[in-house]
Amino acid sequence: MKSQRILADFFRKTWYIYLFSLIFHLISNLIHVYFPKLLGQFTDKLQLGELTRGMIVDYSLLLLLVGIGHVLFHGTALYLVMYVGRKFEYLVRGRLFRHFTQMSERFYSKNGVGKLLSYFMNDVTAVRESISMGFNSTANAIMLLVAAVTMMIVSGIPYYLIAVSVFPLLLIPLIVVYLGPIIRKRSLEVQEALGRMTETAEEQFGGIRVTKKFAVEDIMERRFGKTVERIRQNQLRLVRVSSFFQALIPFLGTIALITALAFGGYLTVTKHITLGNFVALTLYVRMLMNPLQQIGNVINTIQRSRASLERLNELLSQQSDIVEPENAKSIDLSAAGIRVENLSFAYGASSHQVLKNINLHIRPGKTLGIIGRTGSGKTTLMKLLLRTYDPPTGTIWYGNTDVREMSLESLRSQVAYVPQDGFLFSTTIRENIAFYQRDTEFENVESAARQAQIYNHIVDLPDRFETRLGERGLTLSGGQRQRTSLARGLIKNAPVMILDDSVSAVDAVTEKDIIDSIQKERRGKTTIIIAHRISAIKHADEIIVLDEGVIVQRGTHSELLQEQGFYAELHAIQEEGSQHATATSHS
Numbered sequence: 001m002k003s004q005r006i007l008a009d010f011f012r013k014t015w016y017i018y019l020f021s022l023i024f025h026l027i028s029n030l031i032h033v034y035f036p037k038l039l040g041q042f043t044d045k046l047q048l049g050e051l052t053r054g055m056i057v058d059y060s061l062l063l064l065l066v067g068i069g070h071v072l073f074h075g076t077a078l079y080l081v082m083y084v085g086r087k088f089e090y091l092v093r094g095r096l097f098r099h100f101t102q103m104s105e106r107f108y109s110k111n112g113v114g115k116l117l118s119y120f121m122n123d124v125t126a127v128r129e130s131i132s133m134g135f136n137s138t139a140n141a142i143m144l145l146v147a148a149v150t151m152m153i154v155s156g157i158p159y160y161l162i163a164v165s166v167f168p169l170l171l172i173p174l175i176v177v178y179l180g181p182i183i184r185k186r187s188l189e190v191q192e193a194l195g196r197m198t199e200t201a202e203e204q205f206g207g208i209r210v211t212k213k214f215a216v217e218d219i220m221e222r223r224f225g226k227t228v229e230r231i232r233q234n235q236l237r238l239v240r241v242s243s244f245f246q247a248l249i250p251f252l253g254t255i256a257l258i259t260a261l262a263f264g265g266y267l268t269v270t271k272h273i274t275l276g277n278f279v280a281l282t283l284y285v286r287m288l289m290n291p292l293q294q295i296g297n298v299i300n301t302i303q304r305s306r307a308s309l310e311r312l313n314e315l316l317s318q319q320s321d322i323v324e325p326e327n328a329k330s331i332d333l334s335a336a337g338i339r340v341e342n343l344s345f346a347y348g349a350s351s352h353q354v355l356k357n358i359n360l361h362i363r364p365g366k367t368l369g370i371i372g373r374t375g376s377g378k379t380t381l382m383k384l385l386l387r388t389y390d391p392p393t394g395t396i397w398y399g400n401t402d403v404r405e406m407s408l409e410s411l412r413s414q415v416a417y418v419p420q421d422g423f424l425f426s427t428t429i430r431e432n433i434a435f436y437q438r439d440t441e442f443e444n445v446e447s448a449a450r451q452a453q454i455y456n457h458i459v460d461l462p463d464r465f466e467t468r469l470g471e472r473g474l475t476l477s478g479g480q481r482q483r484t485s486l487a488r489g490l491i492k493n494a495p496v497m498i499l500d501d502s503v504s505a506v507d508a509v510t511e512k513d514i515i516d517s518i519q520k521e522r523r524g525k526t527t528i529i530i531a532h533r534i535s536a537i538k539h540a541d542e543i544i545v546l547d548e549g550v551i552v553q554r555g556t557h558s559e560l561l562q563e564q565g566f567y568a569e570l571h572a573i574q575e576e577g578s579q580h581a582t583a584t585s586h587s
């Protein structure tokens with residue numbers, strides 16, 4: 001069955017620890033069940049007037065030994081099981097993380113960060129509880145039950161009295177079979193609602209600045225309130241059935257105790273059993289009550305964790321839709337041209353075609369400029385070149401190799417992609433720039449910062465390149481972030497570089513400096529520049545204009561200016577804008 005896979009792998013690695021824990025549990029319980037027996041013997045001797053001072057000391061020492069032995073072995077068994085529980089968390093979280101890093105962009109666009117976090121936190125913890133504390137309580141209770149019943153028989157308590165006193169406890173499995181699936185189903189609903197809440201919280205905290213600027217805190221609060229309310233309702237549904245279940249188990253224990261008292265008391269008065277056996281019987285039944293109550297909790301926990309285990313296994317069984325062939329090729333991209341042939345693409349079967357019949361050829365070392373209205377498919381084309389989404393076979397070629405035949409490592413290590421909203425990590429500026437290769441020479445970091453026109457700003461900061469960014473550090477402006485992210489791409493000095501609207505947030509003068517330095521540094525290396533401003537791409541060897549997924553114009557800057565069309569119109573508007581800006585600044 002699917003839901004046993006993570007556990008099967010785990011038990012294969014840790015079975016011997018469980019075995020040791022079981023052995024210690026067995027020893028601790030064998031010692032523990034001597035307690036009522038010794039007290040029973042003590043009572044009988046007391047009643048018959050055979051008890052001497054020496055015997056009182058002996059019995060006290062024996063009981064002390066029983067107590068110490070039980071605590072030592074029980075404690076060790078408990079420690080071992082807690083240890084494997086933490087090991088489980090460690091291993092599964094590592095496995096989940098590796099799995100997440102292999103998943104494609106399509107997976108992340110379907111699953112929000114909050115949902116993924118809830119797998120890490122809630123689900124892993126739920127399973128850990130059941131394989132550590134759950135195992136511990138079950139092993140302890142079963143062994144205690146067997147040891148106690150055996151000891152009662154050995155002590156000469158009649159079978160029928162044991163059977164009647166223990167009978168109510170045999171109803172537990174029946175209740176479990178009936179209520180277990182209901183608890184499991186409701187707990188799956190709770191886990192899913194928790195996942196949705198984490199997702200909503202993550203999104204709302206992420207967008208808190210927008211919320212505040214639009215002063216819509218009330219709306220967001222109501223929306224979040226609804227999510228929390230759904231959790232409350234689901235949890236109440238679960239609590240109703242699980243509290244009933246948890247209360248029923250000790251109640252059965254109480255019935256067992258009452259039966260032992262009533263029936264055992266009657267048999268003692270009628271001299272069928274000794275007073276010592278009566279004391280031992282009631283102590284045994286009392287001794288069994290706590291572990292049985294724990295079994296109730298454990299079964300509850302196990303039912304809940306089965307739901308989490310199913311979610312985890314389901315997640316881990318999902319495969320990335322981007323798969324490398326077995327004999328994936330490594331290609332040297334510095335000598336390979338890029339060809340796009342009759343490429344049409346839609347994100348899903350039901351969505352519209354984002355790219356239609358694209359044909360392109362970028363010779364090695366040349367620069368391609370791409371311009372077009374927003375939503376025209378520019379970024380999508382880049383995602384396909386990087387194979388973050390799969391293009392149809394035979395549509396994208398590096399040299400003579402289909403991108404789908406290439407090893408992803410070879411492809412992505414040789415392409416530097418700089419997106420518009422480059423994410424920066426909460427670490428130093430230096431580490432953000434040297435992200436691709438942390439141990440690179442400091443001079444390279446400085447040089448990349450100079451090329452991206454961010455150097456002067458960084459050296460003005462108190463800790464210069466060691467300044468921390470992010471949550472507890474400095475926050476950069478949009479343009480500064482963009483240039484830091486650009487430096488991160490430039491330092492890679494990759495054979496192919498893609499700038500996806502990467503200078504959109506900088507002023508026109510800085511943009512010119514950046515483009516000049518890119519032109520100089522990337523001479524002889526393939527570069528693709530996507531921009532909304534003509535000034536950023538006019539030096540390109542070829543420029544294409546995309547409109548609704550179709551290449552509607554192509555040529556050099558001067559060729560395109562000769563044609564009637566989007567490019568010339570845009571040029572006129574942007575020229576007019578910049579002349580107006582210059583005139584205003586002079587006046």
Ligand SMILES: Nc1ncnc2c1ncn2[C@@H]1O[C@H](COP(=O)(O)OP(=O)(O)OP(=O)(O)O)[C@@H](O)[C@H]1O
Pocket residue numbers: 109347351354372373374375376377378379380381501
């Ligand atoms: N992950 C996705 N799933 C489904 N549709 C998508 C996805 N990403 C983009 N699209 C759609 O594909 C179309 C092209 O988007 P794309 O991001 O490629 O445009 P773009 O030209 O880069 O736009 P911009 O200039 O605004 O960055 C849009 O209609 C967009 O809604």
